[in-house]
Amino acid sequence: MNYCNMNIEQLSHEKALVEKKLEGYKKLELDLAMSRGIPNAAMIELTAELFKDIDVYSNRIGLDGTDLGTYNQGLLSGIKEAKILFSELLCINVENIIIGGNSSLNLMFDMFSQLMLHGNCDSDRPWCHEDKLKFLCPVPGYDRHFSICEYMGIEMINIPLGPNGPDMDIVEELAANDSSIKGIWCVPQYSNPTGITYSDETVKRLASMKTAAKDFRIFWDNAYNVHHLFTGTCDSLTNIFDQCTNHGNGNRVYIFTSTSKVSIPGSGISAIGASVENISDILSRMKMQTIGYDKLNMLRHAIAFPGKDAVNEHMKKVADILAPNFNITLEIMENELAGKGIASWSSPGGGYFISFDGLKNTASRIVELCEEHGVKLTPAGAPFPYRKDPDDSNIRIAPTYPSYEEMKTAAGIFTECVKMASLEILIGDKNEQ
């Protein structure tokens, strides 16, 4: 029965039932981590198996004939075989690619540092010399993106993220009229956390829109480009680099990706895709910063994944491990919460998260209740700039890390906590009336 149609007695009765269930869970003294998008043990084992026999110390000669086990001034932008791999994955030419270290986040952060201290090839001055800097942030989004803006002192503007991407009417209006708006954060495929993929129209509008700032940049964090959960229902994403180029805005986009959730998290490789001018900008900084990223680890990845097909084949096995966790979570949410008028949630085709929306002013309380009952969630508000969800209603659920049985229990606890927080609010409202 829909909670919103219940009278105070019915609500109180329901609350007593939920309390009893939660007491039972409390006795289990659980400690389940669902706060971050972390691959689980089975996926790590699968990947470790793929890498453990690759000996890049004995076989170090790269495709270009050089020894990759020493410095090589000519390989600042990465080794050829790794560029070919990412060229296939991003559908972009090898000359438009730089291979990075173990973290695409690091590449994004360093890009911002560069923009702040030097600007880009289309800037009149370093961004730190501008009076005001703003960035468009589709919400809910990835907390670490927003942390970078906050660290750099860039004001963030919330943009509603719908099923087809950010609300482009608002994006176009703001970008066209405010020259202090320097860019937009995007997780275009299996978005973190809502799981949506930007539509063709959204991509085209982002690529073609007018921007008041001529050095406007799209930070295109394509973190989940091969992270499908279910075979046969893969989302596909329009190539933004081609779209930007076709619309005469070739410098507009920086594409980021990594193998963090393909190979070993924290020991993978990353990449940037961008126009030749942007690549040249980035290399002009990188040549001051490093002799180059770890080439043996690039080689290791190129051997483990001799092409796009090998990556997809591996990711199918990964999906087989991850999908049951998503399915059981969605099933329990459906059984426990559907029709109660207190919640909605995403049903992603890939990526790492389920995005949950409860009643207004319940998210923090749900997270608190879950923690009390042994389930650690991402803090409420995390997917928003300044960690501030205006409605306090959104929660990012990360079902990848627990085992299947743990996930089943965690989802059970979560749904009871959702009920409890909702009942508290609804009973409070009734009492106030």
Add this chain to the structure above:
Amino acid sequence: MNYCNMNIEQLSHEKALVEKKLEGYKKLELDLAMSRGIPNAAMIELTAELFKDIDVYSNRIGLDGTDLGTYNQGLLSGIKEAKILFSELLCINVENIIIGGNSSLNLMFDMFSQLMLHGNCDSDRPWCHEDKLKFLCPVPGYDRHFSICEYMGIEMINIPLGPNGPDMDIVEELAANDSSIKGIWCVPQYSNPTGITYSDETVKRLASMKTAAKDFRIFWDNAYNVHHLFTGTCDSLTNIFDQCTNHGNGNRVYIFTSTSKVSIPGSGISAIGASVENISDILSRMKMQTIGYDKLNMLRHAIAFPGKDAVNEHMKKVADILAPNFNITLEIMENELAGKGIASWSSPGGGYFISFDGLKNTASRIVELCEEHGVKLTPAGAPFPYRKDPDDSNIRIAPTYPSYEEMKTAAGIFTECVKMASLEILIGDKNEQ
């Protein structure tokens, strides 16, 4: 005979002899690289042998019991076993250490970016908001240090580097009276390129001196701390961290080091040593920048080098490979150039370079002549800020990369080119008189 005592006929006769020798070398059509400090093939093979059987994919559990093959929010500053290793190498506590990625240069560059955009714990404002920024640069020094300052827009002041380190009278005078001087670059042991090691007194004066800028920092690039060339004659360096702490200036120094020339160049690990306040400063940026550097590569290194003794044992074998190249170079320089009044050079106990000083205005010409005869040297001026050697007399010789036979030939060509450039200058002078 000393060239400076020769008359024009004697000089011309000598020049004809040198020309003949150089013609002989030209016919060999050589292509010898001596431009950068790059380990040679034998050293890489030695190290590859040490690493090739280490399987960190199957055995991933760290000293603290966590799986190092996944993200771990608690390991931002590096894995315990790697910290213990660098703690032994730098004689500094584990809580004062951060383990970095494959490049200490990258750690230094990122430190500068942070200082520019945020300052440090002792700053009133970000460095980029200061009217004027200056840095002290002992010369000759490491070109990549100077490139970072140039990139950041920091004015560099040359400080003469003597056998005991930078001229401390000048350093103290400048640092005490100019608050725009924010720090000093140091390669304190087996300095790049002169090979000297800072004396106890120099280290103490750096640690205790008054600085007008309260957020003054020493960039202590201890790149060659275990890179002795000859057993029994190792230079030892006073612990600057202890000295700074003892003098109430614990925040003054950032210590950098790496395994770049210990393990595989470009695929090693790096470290920062600093006060707890500095470490906290750095981590406050790093937590925005990355989940952490490559932990499996840290583990790989901790397994290959289970302590300081293992590193020293390995470096003895490395020295056995490198020392003959240094010896033959010095022997040929002694035989060909000593007593001619046209050159002096360093005789380092460790590190990667021999620093050569010719007559005024000969360095660029020597490098040019060498290139014409098949030997590529570091560009003249490179060891100075803005690539400008005021005397055009210094050349950095990097004897590590060629094989022994190649080095012998290269040194032969080099010494003839030195003679030729000197004779050209001396004959020119005579003709002008």
